[in-house]
Amino acid sequence: MPSEAPGSGEGADAGAPRERRRRRGRARARTEALLHTLKRSRRVKANDRERNRMHHLNAALDELRSVLPTFPDDTKLTKIETLRFAYNYIWALSETLRLAEQCLPPPGPFRGAAAPPSPGSDAGSWLSSASPSAPSLCASASGPSSPATSEDCAYPPADSLRGFRGLPAAPGAPLR
DNA sequence: TAGGCCATCTGGTCCT
């Protein structure tokens, strides 16, 4: 804070400068208080926004939880578990799809012209309604480069998703 | 009681 010039206002009529100083001091205090309340109100607003933002994030996380299978059903995954589980779940589903495409001949006259599943197609609807323990696939295709056991080709093995929280890490494979 | 999880606050940084 800049101070008054030394010696200024000291003289025969020192009363006026003193009054001026006092007024200036009061004004400064007022502006500082104003600044403080302004800062405070901005902070409060920012806190509010931040709280809101986190609520939205949590709502999205809840939505994600709601589409993930949990065992038992009332288990609530933590945030980090939800993210890891989702990653692994998506990975498992795509592996399932990959194996399905390898093993099952595409229906209809256009064999070999398997189109990627589009929204609303059979594959898409299968995916969207699949239960995690549903499909048990062919036994001849090469296994996925996954940390899952390769006893057979069934993937995901029935109720394998139960252990998805703790799958070992592998390159390009599910997160832990 | 220690440790894990969570919500909230806060200051800094980046973007519009």
Add this chain to the structure above:
DNA sequence: AGGACCAGATGGCCTA
């Protein structure tokens, strides 16, 4: 300038 995003700090709650 103001909002969004981020990471660190803090305190409360719960469980082993």
